[in-house]
Amino acid sequence: MSLELASILVLVALFVIATFVSVHMGALALMATFLFGTFVLGEDADTLLSGFPADLFLILVGVTYLFALAKDNGTVDWLVHVLVKAVGGRIALIPWVFFVVTALLSGFGSVVPAAIAIIAPIGMGFARRYDIRPLLMGLMIINGATAGGFSPLSIFGTITNQVVERNDLPGSPVLLFLASFVFNVLLGLVCFFLFGGRDLLGKRDMGHGLEDVHGTGTDAGDQERDSGGTVAGAQPKVPRNDPQRRAARRSVQTTMVKDEDTDEPVTTLDRNRIVTLIGLIVLAVMVVPPLNQDVGFTAICIAVIISFFSPKVSKGAVSKIAWPTVLLICGIVTYVELMERLGTIDWLGNLVADMGAPLFAALLICFIGAVVSAFASTTGILGALIPLAVPFLLTGSVGEIGLIIALAISSSVVDSSPFSTSGALVVANSPEEQRDQVFKQLMRWGFSMVLIAPIVTWLIFVVPGWG
Numbered sequence: 001m002s003l004e005l006a007s008i009l010v011l012v013a014l015f016v017i018a019t020f021v022s023v024h025m026g027a028l029a030l031m032a033t034f035l036f037g038t039f040v041l042g043e044d045a046d047t048l049l050s051g052f053p054a055d056l057f058l059i060l061v062g063v064t065y066l067f068a069l070a071k072d073n074g075t076v077d078w079l080v081h082v083l084v085k086a087v088g089g090r091i092a093l094i095p096w097v098f099f100v101v102t103a104l105l106s107g108f109g110s111v112v113p114a115a116i117a118i119i120a121p122i123g124m125g126f127a128r129r130y131d132i133r134p135l136l137m138g139l140m141i142i143n144g145a146t147a148g149g150f151s152p153l154s155i156f157g158t159i160t161n162q163v164v165e166r167n168d169l170p171g172s173p174v175l176l177f178l179a180s181f182v183f184n185v186l187l188g189l190v191c192f193f194l195f196g197g198r199d200l201l202g203k204r205d206m207g208h209g210l211e212d213v214h215g216t217g218t219d220a221g222d223q224e225r226d227s228g229g230t231v232a233g234a235q236p237k238v239p240r241n242d243p244q245r246r247a248a249r250r251s252v253q254t255t256m257v258k259d260e261d262t263d264e265p266v267t268t269l270d271r272n273r274i275v276t277l278i279g280l281i282v283l284a285v286m287v288v289p290p291l292n293q294d295v296g297f298t299a300i301c302i303a304v305i306i307s308f309f310s311p312k313v314s315k316g317a318v319s320k321i322a323w324p325t326v327l328l329i330c331g332i333v334t335y336v337e338l339m340e341r342l343g344t345i346d347w348l349g350n351l352v353a354d355m356g357a358p359l360f361a362a363l364l365i366c367f368i369g370a371v372v373s374a375f376a377s378t379t380g381i382l383g384a385l386i387p388l389a390v391p392f393l394l395t396g397s398v399g400e401i402g403l404i405i406a407l408a409i410s411s412s413v414v415d416s417s418p419f420s421t422s423g424a425l426v427v428a429n430s431p432e433e434q435r436d437q438v439f440k441q442l443m444r445w446g447f448s449m450v451l452i453a454p455i456v457t458w459l460i461f462v463v464p465g466w467g
Contacts, residue, residue, distance in 0.1 A: 003040065004347040007339045010036060011384060014335070015372055019419075024324065025380055026331030033335045041342065051337025053330055058296030059158055060326045063109030066279070066303040068320035071118055073306075073313045075276040076105065077266035080122055091130050092200040095137055098123040099144035099188055103181070107148030108280055109299060111155050111322045112378070112412075113421040115145045120429040130205065134434055135441045136195040138426030139416055140188055146412045146422075147184035151177045153287060153295060159329065159382045160408055167390045169400050179405045179461070180412070187413060272310040279306055325379060332383040339387075346391050358397030362462045365389050365403070366454035369411035374420060374450050381411045402466030406457035413453045417446030 010032050018025035033051070037043040070076050080101050087093035098119060105115035119141050127137040149156040152173045164171035191197075269277075279302040286293040307314040339345055355361050365385070373381045386407065393400045415422040423442050430438040 002347075003342055004344040006040075007036065007342055007344045008348065011335065011339070014332075015380070024327060026324070026327035026329070029331030029335040030327075033331075033338050037338050041338075043338075043341075047341075048334070048338070051334045051341070053333040053337075055294075055296065056159065056162065056333060057326060057330050058294070058300070059109075060111070060155065060296075060329060061321055062296040062299030062303065063153070063155070064111055064114060064320075064322040064325070065317060066283070066299045066306075067105065067108075067110040067114065067118075068317040069303055069306050069310075069314050070276050070280070072317055072320075073272040073276060073310055074266040074270075075273045076101075076118055077122070078269060078273055079104070080119070081267050084126070089205040091132070091203040091205060092197060094126055094130060095132060095140040095192065095197065095200075096188070098126070098137065099140045099147070102141050102144035103148035105148070106145045106154055106156075107151040108284065109153045109155070109295065111325050112145045112149045112415070113325070113425060114322050115148075116141055116422050116425045119145075120425050124429045124431070128431060130200075130203075132200065133196040134426075134430040134438050135445075136191060136197060138423075138430065138438065138442070139191040139195065139445065142416045142422045142426060143184045143188045143191065143413075146415060147181045147188075149412060150180040150408060153284065155325070155329075155379060156382060156408070156412060158295065159379065160386060160404065163383075163386045163390075164404060167387070167394075169390065169393055169404075171404065172401050175401065176405055176408060180409055183409050183457070184413065272306070272313065275309050276306055279303075329379050329383055332380045336384050336387050345387055348388055348391065350391060358392075358395070359458075359463065361392060362398045362403050362406070363454060363458045365392070366406050366410040366458055366462075367450075369407050370414050370450045370454050373411040374414040374417040374446055378412050378415055378420070382408065385411070398462055399465040402461035402464065405466065406454070406461040409457045409461075410454040414446055414449045416442055416449060418442045420446070 014025055014028050014032060017023060018028060033048055037048045067076075080097070083097045083101060084094060087097060102115050102119045105118065106112050110118075120138070123137045123141050124134060126132065127134050148154060150160065151157050152161065157173060157177060160176060161171060161173045266273075283295075283298055283302055285291065286298045287295045303317070307317070336345075369381055369385050372385075386404065389403065389407065392398075393403060414420065416426075417423045418427050418439050423446055427435060427439045427442065
């Protein structure tokens with residue numbers, strides 16, 4: 001067996017083991033880098049560490065630190081309140097509010113699962129209050145996070161664009177972002193009309209219950225009650241200090257959430273929230289032309305300045321940096337760099353190029369990204385699969401930009417699978433009595449995306465020859 005093939009089998013083993021065993025994929029990748037590099041290739045530690053992505057490490061730490069502060073000081077909650085208020089009580093627009101909020105978070109740099117972890121508990125609370133199907137709310141949150149996920153400030157976008165830049169491929173960060181955003185908006189429209197959005201049209205919250213604009217008003221006394229006397233679609237009346245309620249809420253918290261046990265909505269701006277909003281605007285301005293400042297360093301600087309204004313609130317933010325994601329990305333990229341030094345990337349690319357059917361090979365790559373990402377981490381897939389496709393892209397057999405966009409979308413829209421982090425977060429935050437149903441529905445939807453997304457993106461972006 002050649003060393004190139006052996007290194008690929010090790011990479012496949014990383015994804016398989018991490019999928020079925022509770023071992024972190026990033027830690028596995030670093031272990032594989034050390035063992036394979038030291039005992040098979042004979043490399044020393046300095047050579048192994050030369051592949052460590054210090055730039056990505058800084059970006060991941062900086063942006064997740066900044067958004068941990070934004071969540072802890074109430075800036076994110078205030079933004080949700082403002083947008084919900086802006087729709088004027090129109091129930092049908094509330095799922096779209098959460099689409100936009102999650103897109104903003106991921107678009108400004110929040111890791112996609114972290115953005116969903118922040119918004120999903122809030123969104124599911126609104127879904128219960130207004131009798132919105134949990135599946136609809138969950139998919140709108142996931143699609144929103146994915147829509148913003150490929151902005152030039154985001155983690156997905158940064159990973160993709162840096163791989164393109166490092167390999168001297170033609171790229172278009174703006175086109176990648178816009179294509180992903182539009183695709184997910186259209187996907188959101190499909191979800192809205194498939195999963196109960198039409199039933200919400202015409203309903204408004206006038207402050208004293210739901211009202212239908214066609215004249216049928218409903219309030220708590222008229223709504224259907226379940227066997228326990230609870231109003232269907234309304235939040236159950238549970239005391240704040242009830243231990244079961246506190247435990248249930250904390251059981252679904254995964255990252256970047258407040259330590260305080262509070263339910264009061266954030267409806268006003270204070271000094272800390274104003275400073276945070278200004279900081280996010282400054283970040284957006286500083287990292288785009290003509291300034292072109294480093295995203296990671298800029299985010300950390302802004303986060304430190306915010307911390308000076310609110311040291312008590314921000315003291316726990318460092319512990320809420322998305323360290324598992326940092327370890328995942330850095331581990332995978334370090335191992336892929338080892339594969340590149342070994343020559344595996346060129347070897348595999350030549351195999352694909354020699355297939356003699358470049359369009360079929362491009363479709364196969366998109367299917368691989370979709371299938372693996374439905375079970376594993378999208379960030380890990382983007383860090384591993386795009387480099388593997390680089391030699392094939394360099395042949396010029398297909399449009400480089402088109403294939404990169406198709407691969408990025410195919411690997412990300414399947415995050416609605418309940419086996420993916422994003423889908424699992426939605427299931428965990430669904431009402432307990434509907435959790436099994438939501439799991440089955442997300443499984444059907446997620447795996448339909450595994451089949452549909454690669455074909456659709458291939459037809460739209462690859463066949464016409466974009467790039």
